[in-house]
Amino acid sequence: MNVFQTILILAVAFLVVFGEATFSFLRHWLGAQVDLLPALMVYAALNTEIVTVSLLAVLGGLWFDALSANPLGISILPLYAVGFLICYRRDMILRELSFARLVLGAMASAVVPVLSLLLLLTAGKQPLLGWGSLWQWFVMTGGGAAATPLLFALFGWCHRAFGYQPLAETSFRPDREIRRGRL
């Protein structure tokens, strides 16, 4: 497991949750706050091991719930369900394609809030729901979809900047060496 990558993903999750609670210009413009944790989970599930996915679901969910009126721990399972499924079937996903990332981001951003609301309703809570929630759901889905390729680009840049680069092979091959004799 690449520890640096895991730490980087968790640090971004921490900042994402704090940013969602601090900056509310999207809420003013569009009437909904975009949640970037599902998009981050798509990246983690496609590029890291299940341990990182689990850590992201647990810590990201706990951080989110700590700043929200959600019961603590309610966001863990929806995040993990999405991350686990993508991680489990990632060999069958064309993860290098931007369009595939976009679609996965949209699906994850659409599924996570629905699962969270279902869990809240199951737990007997009464969240603020109405016809406007549909618009919020579209905004969250669209925002998450747009953010997923951007997150891939951001992490790609970080890996190029801070990660070890594989050494380029030289063109020299011992079996193709021309040994010159006396003649």
Place this chain on the structure above:
Amino acid sequence: MFRKKHYVALGAVTLLAVLILSLPPRAAARFKLAMGSWFLPLFGLANTAQQLPADLADSVLPRRELLHQIDWLRRTNELLQVQALQGAAILRENDQLHLLLGWQRQAPWKLRLANVVLRDPANWWRTVQIDLGSRDGLRENLPVVTADGLVGRVAAVGVTRSQVVLIGDPNCRVSAVVDNPARDTGIIGMGGPIETTLVDLTYLSGSANLKPGQGVFTSGLGGVFPRGIPIGQVVDARPVEFGLYTQARVKLGVNLGALEQVWVLFP
């Protein structure tokens, strides 16, 4: 395809989530505050970031404009001082009347200013966090107001910050009275998920005669909010449940989307 590692992780995370969700309320609240305290170092950073544009705007403000604002503030201050004197005289007169009639005297409010530092990241709750906590004497269920009216109540208290549940959230019900001859009383309930300026006033009597523009105030019933805090104005009303009771829409006096500073009321 069987991947043992995946299933072990799935079981562990599910078990952990179920354990956290089944914590007793007090332990869950403490755990939540502990998780929230991870963000403490970032609060200062956020305040600085939010303050920076205002500081920049102040630094480029012309001196003439500043002098004009000082003059305006001075005149407003004098006017408010005169009004305060008048208010104090009315209060004394009111106290004397209360004494004569043997009514219980309403204690004056003690106020404490707080900054709004965070908003709820989830779209289905309407809460904010303020930078006052138990070390400042805050406790649960204290009313929170601005000069424009009621904001909400303190729902959870940490050492240095507290969560305020705003009016219109399902967890903030307020007993309210309409400023009309019949003094119709109802409950301020939920608002819409997007529209933060309108809330429902429910359980008004079926014969309630509401007109647009009538003021809505806290009734003092319920023991959380003192009587007489302005909430907003009636927009419209309609009978519901086959005329059994009336429901009205109330436009809030406070702009909940632009809260920066609030006052916490101490009894």
